[in-house]
Amino acid sequence: xxxxxxxxxxxxxxxxxxxxxxxxxxxxxxxxxxxxxxxxxxxxxxxxxxxxxxxxxxxxxxxxxxxxxxxxxxxxxxxxxxxxxxxxxxxxxxxxxxxxxxxxxxxxxxxxxxxxxxxxxxxxxxxxxxxxxxxxxxxxxxxxxxxxxxxxxxxxxxxxxxxxxxxxxxxxxxxxxxxxxxxxxxxxxxxxxxxxxxxxxxxxxxxxxxxxxxxxxxxxxxxxxxxxxxxxxxxxxxxxxxxxxxxxxxxxxxxxxxxxxxxxx
Numbered sequence: 001x002x003x004x005x006x007x008x009x010x011x012x013x014x015x016x017x018x019x020x021x022x023x024x025x026x027x028x029x030x031x032x033x034x035x036x037x038x039x040x041x042x043x044x045x046x047x048x049x050x051x052x053x054x055x056x057x058x059x060x061x062x063x064x065x066x067x068x069x070x071x072x073x074x075x076x077x078x079x080x081x082x083x084x085x086x087x088x089x090x091x092x093x094x095x096x097x098x099x100x101x102x103x104x105x106x107x108x109x110x111x112x113x114x115x116x117x118x119x120x121x122x123x124x125x126x127x128x129x130x131x132x133x134x135x136x137x138x139x140x141x142x143x144x145x146x147x148x149x150x151x152x153x154x155x156x157x158x159x160x161x162x163x164x165x166x167x168x169x170x171x172x173x174x175x176x177x178x179x180x181x182x183x184x185x186x187x188x189x190x191x192x193x194x195x196x197x198x199x200x201x202x203x204x205x206x207x208x209x210x211x212x213x214x215x216x217x218x219x220x221x222x223x224x225x226x227x228x229x230x231x232x233x234x235x236x237x238x239x240x241x242x243x244x245x246x247x248x249x250x251x252x253x254x255x256x257x258x259x260x261x262x263x264x265x
Contacts, residue, residue, distance in 0.1 A: 024201045025067045026193065027059065028075035037079055039197060046082035065234075068196055074189050077116035120144040121194055139191045142182035149175035153207060161219035161226035162207060173206035173230055180235065192235075199235035206230055 028035045036049040036058055049055040059067065070078070115121035117135035120143035127133070133140040151172035153164040164170050180199065183191040198204070206229070210217050213225035 023066065024193075024196050025058065025062060026070045026075060026078060027055070027067055028070050028072050030072050035075060037075065037082065039201065046079075048079060048082070066200070068189075068193055070189060070193070074116075074193075078193075081114070081116045115143075115190075115194060117190065118143060118194075120147055136188070136190045138186045139183065139188065139194060142179055142186065142191065143194070145182065146171070146175060146179040151175065159227065160209070160222050160224050162228065164207075168204070170204060170229070171206055173208040176204075176206045176232065183235075195235040199232050203232055205232065 024039045026037050026039070034052050034055045036055040038047045038049070038058070049058050114126055118140040119125055119127040119132060119134040120140050125144075125147070127144075130144070133144070149171040151174070153159060153162070153170045155164060155167050155169060157164050180195065183195040207227045208230060209225045210228050211225070217226050218224065219226045
């Protein structure tokens with residue numbers, strides 16, 4: 001679609017990342033190495049910490065819940081996607097010791113990032129038709145279903161006493177709940193990363209009808225119960241793929257304990 005206001009929330013991921021301050025760190029600690037790529041909520045879309053000391057320092061300064069573990073293959077695919085995204089939009093490269101792989105802050109310029117191995121998880125779709133899915137079929141099917149949510153509020157649209165003043169489309173909470181359940185049922189590294197980005201980094205609010213609905217809650221124009229925006233609950237990993245740490249005993253602690261003294265604060 002050409003209009004920003006008509007893009008579903010997941011398709012506006014890079015734009016949303018440019019306007020919020022959260023971030024997610026993806027770490028690869030296999031075979032005695034340590035690499036980290038940070039998906040930003042402000043600034044460049046991706047930053048690679050290929051230098052071990054830089055990666056150690058970055059991990060030591062973040063909330064463990066913002067770190068997700070990754071296989072070497074998935075990490076490499078994510079870095080390639082970041083490089084390709086940056087090259088396509090700004091013609092630049094990336095660094096290894098904390099260098100940006102994505103464009104500088106610029107709002108709408110941060111578009112075009114499709115999650116590696118998918119055709120529906122990103123801004124727009126590279127699918128040729130509805131049945132066309134990427135390598136990560138199960139995860140891509142979750143994104144496809146969410147992109148086709150039947151109940152949305154486009155940017156600037158008002159319905160049942162609620163106006164969407166954001167610059168992106170918002171979905172009914174039922175659609176976001178189905179999206180969350182779908183990703184959790186897959187339970188893979190990829191589904192966990194996509195869920196973490198959408199619910200924990202982008203943090204798009206959803207809407208639903210006010211319940212219980214009393215007479216004063218009825219919208220005068222539509223005659224239906226008014227709707228309200230609701231914040232999203234955090235996405236926690238589910239299934240066999242471990243990664244998202246819930247505290248000092250989680251991923252970050254395990255990573256750092258083998259490479260530098262870890263101190264609780």
